Amino acid sequence: MWSPVAVIVVGTVLDAVTPPPYQFQRFLSAAPALAAVVWPVSGTLAIGGCAVVAEIGLALAKGTLGTAPRLFTLAVTAIVTLAAAYGCAARLRNERLVAELTAVADAAQSVVLRRIPERLGRVEIATLYVAAAAQARVGGDFYEVLHTPYGVRALIGDVRGKGLRAMGAAATLTASFREAAYDAPDLVELAGRLETSAVRYSGLQPDPDDAERFATALLVEVADDEPVARLVSCGHPEALLLRDGQVRVLEPTLPSPPLLLGAVAGIGYHVDTTELRAGDQLLLYTDGVSETRDRSGDFYPLPDRARSWTAVPPGRVLARLHEDLIRYSATGLDDDVAAVAIRAFDPRTQAPPGDRSPREAGVPG
Known part of the structure; x- marks a missing residue:
């Protein structure tokens, strides 16, 4: 912040105390250039x-004062000052633009990834979203959890691709789920x-790559009046059931196609049912979790890691998952990560244990 002032002070003192062959005053032209990086235009000119x-x-x-070298140095400093002021003005314009775009991205993100209540029906819920790029605000991963007349219904999915088109498809699917x-x-x-x-969204957004565009999704229904969970996996990574120190991978009995490929494949959707007792926990996630690699190229062993998390609340499960992914990955996360943890409890005999720890990293769930 104060480096421009330091350059002027140090350059002036050194030039004043050294003999003529040394021209430390020439370093003074660096001061306005440094100021342009962190100061406003008026400060840069000053x-x-x-x-x-x-x-x-x-x-x-x-x-x-009247010698050619001195006049040349003064001219250079004046030109650098004007150029630095222009660059400073451009930087401030870009910062305002980035702030506006960030606000728009946050608004768009809140549509897809809204804050999920910590408790719905007979389950506790926590969510996690982490963008692969530090600057990214939106992507193709999405989730939603609702309490419906049929119990708590959850959706997690991943649209193939990146950018605004992927985010638009994710928003469409999330909105459709909220309605249906x-x-x-x-x-x-x-x-x-x-x-x-x-299919309708794809038809409204024609693109030469649409033949390769699809979305995986996992639908979960936790009944309010019976200890069961029903699942439909549309080409999505399998959910995990955490129970008493054990982890069970809930592989679908019959595969269901990803969204946008159902009509092409001509395959229907199949529902699997599993017991979900009080204290059991479902862990839903996108392939950004399961496809994280270490330095040797091995995939992240989520079921093995999750065995030590079966007794902790949903929020802490996801916090540990995030921390473990960061440690495991060789070069940082290469894909967006989304996860939902759902833990059942018996509302007739116990209140939810509660989870006041941070429930996520990335965006509000």
Whole structure:
């Protein structure tokens, strides 16, 4: 912050105390250039003016004001000051633009990744979203959890691709789920409604790469009146069931196609049912978790790591998952990461244990 001032002070002192062969005053032209990086335009011009005044004072003290080298140095400092002021103005414009774009991205992100209540029905919930790039605000990963007349219904998915098109598809699928989850009588119907929305959105957004565009999704329904969970996996990574120090991979009995490929494949959607007792926990995640690699190229062994998390609340499960992924990855996260942890409890005999720890990293869930 104060480096421009330090350059002027140090350059002036050194030039004043050293013999004529040394020309430390030439370093003064660096002061306005440094100021342009962190100071406003007015501050940059003020620093440049101070540098010029310091050079004139040194020239007067040494009787060299009218010499060609001194005049050349003054001209260079003046030109650098004007150029630095112009660059500073451009930097400030870019910063304002970035701030505006960030606000827009945050608004768009809040549509896809809204804050999820910590408790719905007979389950506790925590969510995690981490963008692969530090500057990224939105991507193709999405999730939603709703309490419907059929129980708690959850969706997690991943649109193939990056950027605004992927985010638009994710927003479309999330909005479709929010509408259909309340009246679709079962998960097969719900998956079909999502497939229809995906096809319609793709038709409104023609693209030469649409033949390779699809979205994986995992639908989960936790009944309010019975200890079961129902799942439909549309080409998505399998959910994990955490129970009493053990982890079970909930592989689908019959594979279901990813969204946008259902009509092409001609395959229907299949519902799997699993017991979900009080204390059991479901861990849903995108392939940004399972495809993280270490330095030797090995994939992240999520089921093995999750065995030590079966007794901790959902928020801490996801916090440990995030920390473990960072440690495991060789070069940082190469893909967006989204995860949802759902833990069942019996509302007739116990209150939810609660989880006041940070529930996520990235964005509010």
